[in-house]
Amino acid sequence: MGSKSDFENSLRTLFTRVFGESAELDSFRRLSGGASQETWALSGGSHEAILRRAPGGTSGARSSAAIGLPAEAKLISAAETAGVPVPKVLHILSPEDNIGDGFVMSWVKGETIARPILRNDEFDGARRALARQCGAALASIHTIPIETAPPELQSSDGLAQIAQYEDIYRSFEAPRPVFELALQWLKTNAPQPMDPVLVHGDFRLGNLMVDENGLVAVLDWELAHIGDPREDIAWICVNSWRFGQTENRVGGFGQLEDLLDAYNSSAGCSLSSTEIDWWEMLGTLKWGVMCMIMYEAFRSGADPSVERAAIGRRVSETEIDLINLLEAAHA
Amino acid sequence: MHDQPSVSELVQAVKSFIDETAGPNLTGHAAFHARVASNALATVLRDLEHRTANEAAEAARLISLLDASQSDDLASLNARLSEKIRSGELTSETPGLLEHLKATTIAQVEIDQPRYSGLRTAKS
Numbered sequence: 001m002g003s004k005s006d007f008e009n010s011l012r013t014l015f016t017r018v019f020g021e022s023a024e025l026d027s028f029r030r031l032s033g034g035a036s037q038e039t040w041a042l043s044g045g046s047h048e049a050i051l052r053r054a055p056g057g058t059s060g061a062r063s064s065a066a067i068g069l070p071a072e073a074k075l076i077s078a079a080e081t082a083g084v085p086v087p088k089v090l091h092i093l094s095p096e097d098n099i100g101d102g103f104v105m106s107w108v109k110g111e112t113i114a115r116p117i118l119r120n121d122e123f124d125g126a127r128r129a130l131a132r133q134c135g136a137a138l139a140s141i142h143t144i145p146i147e148t149a150p151p152e153l154q155s156s157d158g159l160a161q162i163a164q165y166e167d168i169y170r171s172f173e174a175p176r177p178v179f180e181l182a183l184q185w186l187k188t189n190a191p192q193p194m195d196p197v198l199v200h201g202d203f204r205l206g207n208l209m210v211d212e213n214g215l216v217a218v219l220d221w222e223l224a225h226i227g228d229p230r231e232d233i234a235w236i237c238v239n240s241w242r243f244g245q246t247e248n249r250v251g252g253f254g255q256l257e258d259l260l261d262a263y264n265s266s267a268g269c270s271l272s273s274t275e276i277d278w279w280e281m282l283g284t285l286k287w288g289v290m291c292m293i294m295y296e297a298f299r300s301g302a303d304p305s306v307e308r309a310a311i312g313r314r315v316s317e318t319e320i321d322l323i324n325l326l327e328a329a330h331a
Numbered sequence: 332m333h334d335q336p337s338v339s340e341l342v343q344a345v346k347s348f349i350d351e352t353a354g355p356n357l358t359g360h361a362a363f364h365a366r367v368a369s370n371a372l373a374t375v376l377r378d379l380e381h382r383t384a385n386e387a388a389e390a391a392r393l394i395s396l397l398d399a400s401q402s403d404d405l406a407s408l409n410a411r412l413s414e415k416i417r418s419g420e421l422t423s424e425t426p427g428l429l430e431h432l433k434a435t436t437i438a439q440v441e442i443d444q445p446r447y448s449g450l451r452t453a454k455s
Contacts, residue, residue, distance in 0.1 A: 175409060175410055175413035176413070177409060177412045177413050177416060177432055177435075178432050178436060180412075180413045180416040180417050181416050181422075181423055181428070181429075181432065183417075184416055184417065184419060184422065184423075185422075185423055188422075239448065239449050239452075242448065244448045245448075246448035246449065246451070246452060305364065306364055306367050306368045306371060307363075307364060307367045309371065310367050310368075310370065310371045310374075313371075313374055313443040313444070314443065314444060316436060316439040316440045316443045316444070317440060317443070317444055317447045317449060319436045319439070319440075320436045320437065320440045320447065320449040320450055320452075320453050321449045323429070323432060323433045323436050323453060324449055324452050324453055326423050326429060327429060327433070329423075330423060330424075330429070
């Protein structure tokens with residue numbers, strides 16, 4: 001991609017394209033965030049927006065699981081139509097924008113970082129409301145008509161995910177007896193699949209915008225796929241996503257019964273907390289394999305950072321969680 | 332070979348340098364990586380102190396669980412355990428298996444992430 005000033009000029013043009021000829025970009029800054037996407041805050045006059053684009057303004061490159069930014073933008077619009085709280089997509093980047101793949105969305109105010117949401121007094125009310133709000137939001141996500149979803153979305157139910165993550169785990173040739181036992185237990189105890197729905201795929205603190213009243217927007221749709229609705233409900237229950245507040249099964253802030261109560265009354269079904277257990281075990285195993293993948297980036301030399309090295313010593317966190325879940329399943 | 336300073340003393344000295352001198356002079360992403368580096372060195376110190384005893388206890392449990400020979404090394408014992416679980420010969424119902432895996436994993440997390448919430452749950 002071109003020079004820094006090329007980028008700035010492109011942003012200025014983009015800003016007027018989105019907000020009209022009279023709008024002028026005053027400032028832009030990169031927000032902290034993932035290596036897989038760049039997030040920029042743009043503002044000028046009374047206008048504010050968020051730009052999500054591919055790293056370095058590339059185009060087309062994406063990991064196998066992620067749906068890509070143009071598809072993510074279409075999906076966020078479909079989610080809005082279904083009543084899910086999401087940012088408003090204002091513009092999908094085209095080649096003439098000259099800043100790669102991505103989209104511009106409204107700037108939703110709030111907090112995404114788990115620790116303040118779980119600890120600070122200002123989020124007291126949010127924490128009390130959040131489990132039910134998450135249940136209602138998930139019910140809305142799962143009503144997005146599959147036929148309106150972008151064609152990039154893959155289909156992946158519970159057994160397909162076991163096979164996918166088992167393959168990755170085996171490719172590292174580093175046997176872990178706890179993972180073996182979890183894989184066997186999951187295969188032996190697999191539930192009947194439910195009717196497939198559109199699954200967010202990464203619904204947890206970090207990807208939820210929260211203010212003092214609770215949930216304001218569901219973000220980061222890049223892992224969306226067609227799958228089992230229980231996957232989304234269980235993912236936010238995985239102990240790693242409780243950020244130390246392990247007594248609160250939903251995200252470290254709430255109780256699963258409250259989430260399910262709101263989910264069931266919105267979705268017109270009757271899921272019970274025991275139906276989430278199998279999926280929480282699967283989610284925990286998946287996170288363990290994801291930690292192995294991140295460590296593999298270090299081991300292979302692709303990313304020599306100390307952070308990628310150290311994450312290999314977090315795989316055991318998911319092993320102790322799996323042991324706890326296996327013990328509970330046999331209690 | 333000389334042992335003054337010992338490996339542990341050297342690691343502790345580098346960790347102190349990161350915590351007290353280098354880290355406070357860093358900002359942003361580099362400061363974050365300094366904290367990760369310091370935590371990694373804390374893991375190294377715990378690993379140096381406990382690995383020998385942990386692995387001896389783990390091997391003794393595996394030899395009993397698998398009815399294996401005293402001369403088998405830990406890697407081959409764990410490979411055999413993994414294979415027996417994968418084939419379904421050993422399951423979560425097998426007496427002693429969950430207990431062994433729990434003891435091994437608790438010892439591992441106490442080295443890797445001793446403040447992890449799941450460790451408290453396992454020990455309660």
